[in-house]
Amino acid sequence: MKKKEILFLWDGENFNPNGDMLRENAPRIDDETNIAEVTDVRIKRTIRDEIMKKDERRIFIKEYKKTLRDEKNNTTKDVVLDCKQAIKEVGIDVNKSKGEIVNEILSRFIDIRAFGGVLPISEKQKSKKKGKDDDGSLADEKESGANVxxxxxxxxxxxxxxxxxxxxxxKQIKGTGAFASSYSETDVKLQKEQATFREEDFLSYAMFATYGIFDNNNAKNTNFSEDDAREILSALWNGTKNLITRSKMGQTPRFMLIITYKDDTFAGDLNNSISLKSAKSDEAIRNINDYTIDFSNLNAKLQRYAQNIEKIEYVSDFDFEKNNKAGFGESWQKIGL
Structure with missing residues (x-):
């Protein structure tokens, strides 16, 4: 795979693109700038979820559950497995050599080829055996074993x-739940007070810029190919749209720029090379027709690297291209994902 950079623009209305667990799952917002944020973990999760819709066996990082039965109490319960147990659950023989295990993991799981990871594959193995002292007599049992x-x-x-x-x-939305959190059969006043209340935080609107790099050198180490790269990009584009959940419905992929280089050189910092232009105040923006994207600085930067660039491709939805086509570079080639 050749080195690539991508710039991915996507938006949403009345949504929560990435809840912050430390803030009761409210959207992530920088306190100083009031700029919304989405972590790389959420972006990778979008890609994994989209690929799993076609074949979940090709994704390793996901939740693994196993049903355990308590014979004494005649009950069952689902437990979440750790990574070491998940390795065994997918049928990888941890008794093989490290090289064989690595090859099998990389050949089976596209998310590990793409995003990497640290995977513990076995516990410390301990065994006791009889040793001999220097005089040949049996000594106390000695412990031996491999590290993790x-x-x-x-x-x-x-x-x-x-x-x-x-x-x-x-925007904060308040509401009541359909069921009480608890119920009193005798106290009417308490019955009225026991309705559940909920508060949810959403962004009225946000246009996000995601910057990514596909490194050709690390690609060699994980056998990540050009075909893999196209699948990851397709899953990012389509997965963003296909997140049909209450908090993310309406997310829309708008534009993706894919720059393929001839060598190890790359421009970098693409997301900070564009800007949003609008007659409205930032907080008043509500849809894609309220602004345009200024690509002039990005085009100037890419022109400085023209000798190192093999090709520049883009994907765009209809509305974004209609509003912003005048700013696209002349050498940009439109493709589909």
């Missing part, structure tokens, strides 16, 4: 923290 075995992969596909191209407005 793990494999580490540095993934070629990495994403920066995604940020909105404008300051955002946070």
């Amino acid at each position: 075995t793990s494999v580490t992969f540095t993934g070629p596909v990495q994403f920066r923290m995604s940020k909105s191209l404008h300051r955002v407005q946070l």
